[in-house]
Amino acid sequence: MTILMKAPAKINLTLDVLYKRTDGYHEVEMVMTTIDLADRLELRPRDDGKIVIETSASYVPADEHNLAYKAAKLIQERFQVTRGVTIAIDKRIPVAAGLGGGSSDAAATIKGLNQLWDLGLSTEEMAVLGAEVGSDVPFCIYGGTALAKGRGEQIIPLPGPPPFWIVLAKPPIGVSTAHVYQHLDLGQVSERPKTEQMIQALKRREFSLIVKSMGNVLETVTLKSYPEVQHLKQKLAQFGADGVLMSGSGPTVFGLTQKESRAQRIYNGLKGFCQDVYMVRSAGT
Numbered sequence: 001m002t003i004l005m006k007a008p009a010k011i012n013l014t015l016d017v018l019y020k021r022t023d024g025y026h027e028v029e030m031v032m033t034t035i036d037l038a039d040r041l042e043l044r045p046r047d048d049g050k051i052v053i054e055t056s057a058s059y060v061p062a063d064e065h066n067l068a069y070k071a072a073k074l075i076q077e078r079f080q081v082t083r084g085v086t087i088a089i090d091k092r093i094p095v096a097a098g099l100g101g102g103s104s105d106a107a108a109t110i111k112g113l114n115q116l117w118d119l120g121l122s123t124e125e126m127a128v129l130g131a132e133v134g135s136d137v138p139f140c141i142y143g144g145t146a147l148a149k150g151r152g153e154q155i156i157p158l159p160g161p162p163p164f165w166i167v168l169a170k171p172p173i174g175v176s177t178a179h180v181y182q183h184l185d186l187g188q189v190s191e192r193p194k195t196e197q198m199i200q201a202l203k204r205r206e207f208s209l210i211v212k213s214m215g216n217v218l219e220t221v222t223l224k225s226y227p228e229v230q231h232l233k234q235k236l237a238q239f240g241a242d243g244v245l246m247s248g249s250g251p252t253v254f255g256l257t258q259k260e261s262r263a264q265r266i267y268n269g270l271k272g273f274c275q276d277v278y279m280v281r282s283a284g285t
């Protein structure tokens, strides 16, 4: 039996950091939603007990550093599974971009192996396992739209937003999440995202209020280190995006609009300034 899984990217509609914890992580409050840009995973059973990663992208590790490998290894050990698996990853989500690509591959691996190895795990149990691989993995297990708290692993599902288009632009740099959190100075943060207002906006399915509630405190670090990220934000706004924000720790920025024709105009405009531009639909319902 071969299992095919879709591993979608996420964007942060809000990302607030409350304080730095004694364990080195930051206590966060963030609203994330799934978008229609996804890696494809094929999970093929092996009799030799090995975990083998095959990937189309040369810049993604094909060894034990791959988050999909880590997820499979964790499950093998935790449930004393003697069977192996080949995980073929067709990489479509930009890497080290703030879109949770590696986390989503790990989540898809956990869900796929739950089927392949007949583990009978619930969504909650898979999310708890996922948190051992990375803070964003539990959200990717649930998918949809959710509020994430703690270090990101506590998931409270939310109603999905009304449909909209997203234009993503990724400058040609990779940003380390650890580096961004390390350099965050909460004293420098003057504007916080309106998390509670975002939750209300989602409950009321009010696009204009969603746009007004967006915010990401990690922009204070990434925009300072990489002026090109700020430049792309300005371009997205200039070409007509209603809401513009950096996702996660960056460097990908995105613009939202409900009109397909406007999304196309923003996409075409951005293409002149940036090689990596995507136009996708929201998928967080």
Ligand SMILES: C[C@](O)(CO)[C@H](O)COP(=O)(O)OP(=O)(O)OC[C@H]1O[C@@H](n2ccc(N)nc2=O)[C@H](O)[C@@H]1O
Pocket (backbone or CB within 6 Å): 012, 015, 024, 025, 026, 027, 028, 030, 098, 100, 103, 133, 134, 135, 136, 137, 150, 151, 152, 177, 178, 181, 182, 248, 249
């Ligand atoms: C930026 C976001 O992607 C937003 O969704 C997440 O907060 C980061 O999630 P992630 O990449 O899954 O993060 P992890 O792999 O768990 O952690 C990477 C590094 O980021 C820092 N980190 C991460 C999450 C968090 N709440 N506080 C942190 O300080 C830690 O230094 C950690 O060593």
Ligand SMILES: Nc1ncnc2c1ncn2[C@@H]1O[C@H](COP(=O)(O)OP(=O)(O)OP(=O)(O)O)[C@@H](O)[C@H]1O
Pocket (backbone or CB within 6 Å): 059, 060, 061, 065, 066, 067, 068, 089, 094, 095, 096, 097, 098, 099, 100, 101, 102, 103, 105, 106, 136, 175, 177, 248, 249, 250
């Ligand atoms: N399956 C994978 N796909 C992509 N990157 C992976 C994977 N496994 C491990 N990595 C490594 O993880 C690092 C971060 O990649 P990823 O694309 O997950 O970042 P990200 O989108 O910024 O994540 P997040 O938004 O969760 O911080 C990369 O440098 C890459 O080498």
